[in-house]
Amino acid sequence: MPETTPSNDTTSAAARPLGTLAGLRFTKGHGTRNDFVLIFDEHGDVDVTAEMARELCDRRGGIGGDGLIRAVRAGNLDAGADFAPDTWFMDYWNADGSTSEMCGNGARVFAAYVEREADEDLRSGLTIGTRGGPRTLTGLDNGHYAVGMGTWALGEAPEGFDAEVTVQGLAHPHPALSVDVGNPHHVVALPSLEALEALDLSNAPVVEPVPPHGSNVEFVVTRGGSLVDGVPRGRVRMRVHERGSGETQSCGTGACAVALAVREWAGEAAPTVWDVEVPGGLVTVRIVGDQTVLEGPAALIADGVISG
Amino acid sequence: MPETTPSNDTTSAAARPLGTLAGLRFTKGHGTRNDFVLIFDEHGDVDVTAEMARELCDRRGGIGGDGLIRAVRAGNLDAGADFAPDTWFMDYWNADGSTSEMCGNGARVFAAYVEREADEDLRSGLTIGTRGGPRTLTGLDNGHYAVGMGTWALGEAPEGFDAEVTVQGLAHPHPALSVDVGNPHHVVALPSLEALEALDLSNAPVVEPVPPHGSNVEFVVTRGGSLVDGVPRGRVRMRVHERGSGETQSCGTGACAVALAVREWAGEAAPTVWDVEVPGGLVTVRIVGDQTVLEGPAALIADGVISG
Numbered sequence: 380m381p382e383t384t385p386s387n388d389t390t391s392a393a394a395r396p397l398g399t400l401a402g403l404r405f406t407k408g409h410g411t412r413n414d415f416v417l418i419f420d421e422h423g424d425v426d427v428t429a430e431m432a433r434e435l436c437d438r439r440g441g442i443g444g445d446g447l448i449r450a451v452r453a454g455n456l457d458a459g460a461d462f463a464p465d466t467w468f469m470d471y472w473n474a475d476g477s478t479s480e481m482c483g484n485g486a487r488v489f490a491a492y493v494e495r496e497a498d499e500d501l502r503s504g505l506t507i508g509t510r511g512g513p514r515t516l517t518g519l520d521n522g523h524y525a526v527g528m529g530t531w532a533l534g535e536a537p538e539g540f541d542a543e544v545t546v547q548g549l550a551h552p553h554p555a556l557s558v559d560v561g562n563p564h565h566v567v568a569l570p571s572l573e574a575l576e577a578l579d580l581s582n583a584p585v586v587e588p589v590p591p592h593g594s595n596v597e598f599v600v601t602r603g604g605s606l607v608d609g610v611p612r613g614r615v616r617m618r619v620h621e622r623g624s625g626e627t628q629s630c631g632t633g634a635c636a637v638a639l640a641v642r643e644w645a646g647e648a649a650p651t652v653w654d655v656e657v658p659g660g661l662v663t664v665r666i667v668g669d670q671t672v673l674e675g676p677a678a679l680i681a682d683g684v685i686s687g
Numbered sequence: 688m689p690e691t692t693p694s695n696d697t698t699s700a701a702a703r704p705l706g707t708l709a710g711l712r713f714t715k716g717h718g719t720r721n722d723f724v725l726i727f728d729e730h731g732d733v734d735v736t737a738e739m740a741r742e743l744c745d746r747r748g749g750i751g752g753d754g755l756i757r758a759v760r761a762g763n764l765d766a767g768a769d770f771a772p773d774t775w776f777m778d779y780w781n782a783d784g785s786t787s788e789m790c791g792n793g794a795r796v797f798a799a800y801v802e803r804e805a806d807e808d809l810r811s812g813l814t815i816g817t818r819g820g821p822r823t824l825t826g827l828d829n830g831h832y833a834v835g836m837g838t839w840a841l842g843e844a845p846e847g848f849d850a851e852v853t854v855q856g857l858a859h860p861h862p863a864l865s866v867d868v869g870n871p872h873h874v875v876a877l878p879s880l881e882a883l884e885a886l887d888l889s890n891a892p893v894v895e896p897v898p899p900h901g902s903n904v905e906f907v908v909t910r911g912g913s914l915v916d917g918v919p920r921g922r923v924r925m926r927v928h929e930r931g932s933g934e935t936q937s938c939g940t941g942a943c944a945v946a947l948a949v950r951e952w953a954g955e956a957a958p959t960v961w962d963v964e965v966p967g968g969l970v971t972v973r974i975v976g977d978q979t980v981l982e983g984p985a986a987l988i989a990d991g992v993i994s995g
Contacts, residue, residue, distance in 0.1 A: 412747040439720040683991025
């Protein structure tokens with residue numbers, strides 16, 4: 380859609396496309412196809428603004444990404460005031476210029492980034508600052524990263540469900556369980572991969588009763604389980620409609636919500652480790668008491684500099 | 688949509704995300720938001736493959752772009768056999784791994800790229816090779832670039848129309864004129880910007896009679912005209928549905944087709960220079976006898992290297 384009226388002004392955006400950003404160094408990375416522009420700014424020299432986040436995340440006029448992540452020591456920004464000054468802080472900006480508390484897939488990419496750029500040893504865990512509080516990042520033997528995702532709570536649902544979801548592609552409303560993992564989710568179980576693929580998530584599913592602040596909605600199909608190193612391990616496939624973003628290729632908190640809901644439905648003997656197939660790849664969720672841990676890959680794709 | 692079944696294989700795509708491309712240097716650029724990954728490969732050292740084009744143009748797992756453009760001397764690839772060996776050749780690959788003859792917006796970005804990388808002087812015109820034949824690129828005083836787009840032909844249409852187009856958002860079929868500018872187009876005139884904005888181009892418009900190889904379809908609204916340096920100059924706004932790509936932000940041949948159709952409808956006294964507002968910006972089309980020339984901006988956004 381044409382959103383603006385182009386003018387005849389030719390005083391050349393061409394010559395300095397991203398204007399004041401010329402010379403800025405960046406890295407492009409993704410975690411299960413949730414992708415980011417990363418800036419390493421240990422001393423807080425870069426004045427990140429909403430406009431800068433929008434320009435860099437623009438997929439055609441900029442570099443492109445779901446978000447902008449700056450690695451900065453906590454002492455160098457106001458949002459880091461609750462942390463020791465030398466704590467690494469994940470300064471997360473959405474593509475629309477707003478900030479977010481946390482992003483599970485982004486935190487894995489952040490882990491790979493500070494490991495490489497700052498030579499941090501993540502094998503025994505590194506606690507970072509985020510706007511959502513401290514999080515622990517751990518490098519795993521298989522090259523993946525684990526992110527502590529904080530505490531969770533299920534809805535009051537003695538029968539396993541406390542809501543109903545209506546969505547295009549399903550003939551009638553389906554029961555859902557509400558899950559809070561720092562942000563709100565509703566999880567719906569489907570009987571088959573065919574039913575999962577038949578969903579049309581181009582419009583937001585409708586949740587009843589209506590959540591006061593909206594909700595992310597996950598649809599999940601169980602795919603059996605196995606023993607890995609003697610530990611029972613479940614496997615599911617999911618699709619997700621993210622509040623404000625539409626259908627996405629991967630949602631870290633959504634994967635955690637799905638694991639928690641499926642374990643709740645399966646009862647006490649169910650696994651606490653779940654492999655979760657998302658459209659963008661595979662992540663693993665470990666339920667550890669009142670916390671979840673999200674494991675998965677992180678890829679640093681390219682390093683570059685904005686043209687002058 | 689989940690298209691593949693992720694496996695449990697964790698032998699780390701994370702460590703070498705774009706595998707064999709590690710170390711490859713690239714530039715990201717765009718022309719009126721038609722965007723490209725560019726590779727400077729004067730001596731033909733890079734073995735470009737369909738898979739490489741797909742990986743680099745992947746907007747989440749790669750760099751992201753509508754296409755991959757390699758700048759190479761014609762003597763270093765088979766497709767350049769018709770040109771003197773030291774002619775610069777625009778080796779154009781679509782994001783899906785296929786090749787294309789030409790791309791008007793891409794040619795402007797190519798012009799900016801060889802000007803910067805090879806220090807070519809474009810002020811008096813540089814003739815390059817493409818799979819569609821030779822094209823002349825010229826650097827303009829305002830920092831924009833002009834691209835010779837080759838010859839054109841209108842459909843046999845004594846009354847100005849030789850087809851009908853049906854599209855979502857218009858109540859009934861509208862008359863259209865077929866225009867060939869190396870590829871097939873149909874142009875439909877609309878009465879107002881409101882009508883243009885009300886179109887739903889998420890599905891392909893239907894053209895009758897059915898074009899044998901499909902067609903790109905443009906919708907255009909006239910916006911008056913002016914005298915610029917004593918030369919009459921028309922102005923239009925358009926939207927386009929590109930065959931095989933859906934609605935796009937800019938289409939160079941589409942802008943040429945629109946200028947040709949609007950001039951045909953306006954009669955002999957109509958301007959031969961047209962400013963064409965596309966969703967991604969503004970381009971200018973000059974009709975010069977049996978040829979068209981496309982002028983517009985080109986931006987080189989960033990330079991980078993694929994991670995190892």
